[in-house]
Amino acid sequence: MKNQVRVRFAPSPTGFLHLGSARTALFNWLYARHTGGKLILRIEDTDKERSKKEFLDEILDDLKWLGINWDEGPIYQSQRVSTYKEYALKLLDKGLAYKEGEAIIFKVEKSHEIKIDDIVHGEIIFNTDEIKDQVLIKSNGLAAYNFACVIDDHEMGITHIIRGDDHVSNTPKQVLFYKALNLELPKFAHMPLMMGKDGSKLSKRHGAVAVSEYRNEGFLPEAMANYLLLLGWSPGEGKEIITSVEAAKLFTVEDLGNVQAKFDVDKLKWINGEYIRNKSTKDLLALLKNAGKIKSDISAAQLEKIVELYKTRFRTFDEFEELTKCFFTDDFPMDEKAQKKLDKHLKDTETKKALSEFKDELQKLQNYNKEEIEKLCRSTAEKYGLKPAAVIHPTRVAISGMTRGAGLFEMMELLGKSKVTERLTKVLK
Numbered sequence: 001m002k003n004q005v006r007v008r009f010a011p012s013p014t015g016f017l018h019l020g021s022a023r024t025a026l027f028n029w030l031y032a033r034h035t036g037g038k039l040i041l042r043i044e045d046t047d048k049e050r051s052k053k054e055f056l057d058e059i060l061d062d063l064k065w066l067g068i069n070w071d072e073g074p075i076y077q078s079q080r081v082s083t084y085k086e087y088a089l090k091l092l093d094k095g096l097a098y099k100e101g102e103a104i105i106f107k108v109e110k111s112h113e114i115k116i117d118d119i120v121h122g123e124i125i126f127n128t129d130e131i132k133d134q135v136l137i138k139s140n141g142l143a144a145y146n147f148a149c150v151i152d153d154h155e156m157g158i159t160h161i162i163r164g165d166d167h168v169s170n171t172p173k174q175v176l177f178y179k180a181l182n183l184e185l186p187k188f189a190h191m192p193l194m195m196g197k198d199g200s201k202l203s204k205r206h207g208a209v210a211v212s213e214y215r216n217e218g219f220l221p222e223a224m225a226n227y228l229l230l231l232g233w234s235p236g237e238g239k240e241i242i243t244s245v246e247a248a249k250l251f252t253v254e255d256l257g258n259v260q261a262k263f264d265v266d267k268l269k270w271i272n273g274e275y276i277r278n279k280s281t282k283d284l285l286a287l288l289k290n291a292g293k294i295k296s297d298i299s300a301a302q303l304e305k306i307v308e309l310y311k312t313r314f315r316t317f318d319e320f321e322e323l324t325k326c327f328f329t330d331d332f333p334m335d336e337k338a339q340k341k342l343d344k345h346l347k348d349t350e351t352k353k354a355l356s357e358f359k360d361e362l363q364k365l366q367n368y369n370k371e372e373i374e375k376l377c378r379s380t381a382e383k384y385g386l387k388p389a390a391v392i393h394p395t396r397v398a399i400s401g402m403t404r405g406a407g408l409f410e411m412m413e414l415l416g417k418s419k420v421t422e423r424l425t426k427v428l429k
């Protein structure tokens with residue numbers, strides 16, 4: 001069992017789960033699952049002022065949502081104060097640390113080289129001249145982050161530390177503690193930080209950066225996990241759609257590339273769309289309802305038809321909501337461009353006559369279904385010497401307020417005769 005991989009994810013509950021942290025968690029999970037090792041969840045809650053229960057709950061919910069399960073923990077640093085103290089006292093005894101009031105401080109010997117063999121970056125060399133003496137235990141009795149981290153990683157038997165590049169500068173300090181305490185060093189893998197599409201640090205400027213925002217918007221967790229794992233790894237052969245379970249079979253920590261991944265929400269939407277298309281209509285409907293995207297008393301059968309018709313046309317639940325408004329309310333918004341197009345069509349007398357006749361004939365239609373509607377549309381256009389498009393386009397705008405959507409005749413069938421003719425009547429006035 002000694003060689004079993006043990007990795008950890010160590011969030012601080014001082015804020016929401018950032019996309020970058022979720023990616024870190026995911027790669028630790030992938031590696032644990034790939035090797036049959038263990039993922040340990042550690043909560044770094046030593047900052048009493050800033051650590052909040054709400055943040056912790058949200059982080060745990062986000063991890064579960066993404067399918068990242070852990071094998072041990074959560075272990076709370078706030079409950080391990082005396083352990084850190086014990087180790088600090090050992091360093092004090094050895095003469096490697098000194099006291100400043102209640103605080104215990106580690107003495108950093110100058111002019112030493114510290115070499116870190118990083119899996120992602122290769123060798124990184126630091127000089128202790130750049131490192132000042134390190135606080136181990138603060139005057140309030142709590143351990144400083146770098147020290148608590150080392151003690152925990154040691155006691156939890158962590159073999160690989162996979163984390164973001166923002167921790168590279170902490171690593172030489174941590175290595176000093178390992179050496180001073182005669183502890184075995186874990187392997188380090190620092191992943192380049194996730195950037196925004198424009199190459200600058202990912203921030204709110206680029207869109208939502210909290211996992212919970214995507215969760216609340218109704219993004220599919222499989223799609224989110226799939227996208228995050230592409231930001232630092234590739235299954236090869238141009239493959240992009242891969243579930244985390246499949247990825248775990250392939251991924252190994254040596255695969256982590258030293259490339260700065262850029263978060264691109266359009267790519268995420270595209271992947272989300274791929275997962276949407278692979279869901280059954282029933283499942284999708286349930287998910288849409290759950291996400292609060294369907295508030296109506298329309299029958300389940302009718303709802304399923306709407307979802308089915310639009311399944312290949314929306315990438316996010318928001319897009320579904322936007323595209324299908326006309327099925328849920330008569331008060332759907334009229335797109336400005338669409339309105340202009342409609343006005344232009346209606347200025348043509350022949351078109352207006354054709355539309356009016358189309359509406360009257362629809363009303364009389366015995367078998368109101370998409371085939372019959374289409375036949376009628378084409379014959380009416382022909383009668384007035386028009387192309388079918390001259391009837392199709394304004395009709396689409398009249399019934400949906402948009403110039404895009406599903407196939408018009410299918411939409412008309414689903415909406416039903418009375419709604420369609422009502423809406424045509426309205427625009428013809």
Ligand code: GLU
Binds near residue numbers: 012044163167
């Ligand atoms: N608690 C640290 C953070 O939230 C992680 C520390 C680590 O991974 O070593 O960034």
